Amino acid sequence: MPPLVLHHLSVNYQDLRALRNINLTIHPGQLVGIFGPNGAGKSTLIKAMLGLIPRVTGRVTWGEADLSAHLERIAYLPQRSQIDWHFPATAWDVVMMGRVKPTGWLRPFAASSRRLAQAALERVGMAELAHRPIGALSGGQQQRVFLARALAQEAEIFCFDEPLVGVDQATTGIIFKVFRDLAAAGKMVLVINHDLGESITNFDQLILLNQELIAAGPRQWVLSPEHMRRAYGGEVGFWGHVA
């Protein structure tokens, strides 16, 4: 699988520059964390990369072609707050949404799609609760259902926007296990996070943002005091223990 390359990506939010000239190469087979303070443009980076919001300048290429030509290979998990959790759907319905695009227009879901959905639910430990309404699940269970949807999609590029917000310890463990397995299977796994505690050690590579790219590369190197000061300003003090 080729790397994903961002060329001169800039994005405006209303009339302000939200992301400035991001140049970045992301390799598959590694667990990549996207970090930065609030308002750093982490979600904006993912959304602009996937073409969900307009860019001012820049291209995103995957191999020879633009990433926009390969959207069916992308699984995207929105932030929790973007979802109406009272929507009339069961966990199973949500996971099957991952099979909509691969199935194609005017066709019913194939038995193979149902098997993929079932396997994905088992992988995240949610098979028994498949027929519960999503609104009746806990926050961690809801995130696992969304993870199962991404798995069922059989994507190559996985983008998760804050998948660890509001989830329990057990779910965090399951989610990171799936992430590591995906990376080990050669997939590209991008995870927005802002927890700089223990969980940061799960990532192989980090992308540190604050409206511009501060650093990207191996975790230890990115978490240098100099980089952290540039990203977080004066709050650097409590960083020492992390790296």
Next chain:
Amino acid sequence: MLPEMGPIHWLLDPLQYDFMLRSLAVAVMVGIICAVVGSYLMVQRLALLGDAISHSVLPGLALAFWLGGNIFLGAFIAGVLSTVLIAWIHRQSSIKEDAAMGIVFSAFFALGITLITVIQKENKIDLNHFLFGNILGVTVADVRDTAIIAALVLGVVVLIYKELLFYSFDPMGARASGLPVGLLNSGLMVLIALTVVASMKVVGVILVLSLLITPGATAYLLVPRLHQVMILGCGIGVFASLSGLYLSYYFNLPSGAAIVLVVSALFSLAFLFSPSQGVISRYRRRP
């Protein structure tokens, strides 16, 4: 008002009139498509959009009547035009979408009232029929047009159900996976406009919102999945439309108002007694 007779006669007596048969046929179809399309409006929190489109059909209807064209077609064009205008105002300025809806639909509605008032001076059309529904006004051609619209709406929803479900639950995720969400959204607007147009003879444009939203909302209190909400909503919508027409027949009420009162009563029952979400059921579960 009610003659002395058994319930069977009470049900069968109106059926000897052709106008009643035509109205009942339209009412069944309208009850079904309103519940189906309205379920999408409810889950996407677009109830106000249903109101906006229904009020906006009036000037198109009036113009078509004036020019001797098909009033369904005129109303449909005006309804779609209003959604385009709402989206355009929203995109071109910092006006929020609900404000844009309020501005556009009241302007269209006012234009419609004005046109109809002007036309009324030359031709005899009764404004109230389009605003509140009239069971006497349904022609054979109306039954045919409604059947075509209903077949079209249900056909499209069945064919793209899985795409619409993904889009209405998680538009960003659907778009990221490569679904044409702009097209799906426009398709939904067209379905809503078609449904409103089909409903205006029996329910009228002012109250059609009730038949769009309330059956789905009632079913939502009782069943957990979208297709179940739609199917149960259809049953509720059809029951309300039919019983509303009988009330209209026996008590000489505007049919739209009678239908809305029935469907609202059904919602109240579900709101109070739904096993999972009912206010009274919850109260009784308390120790």
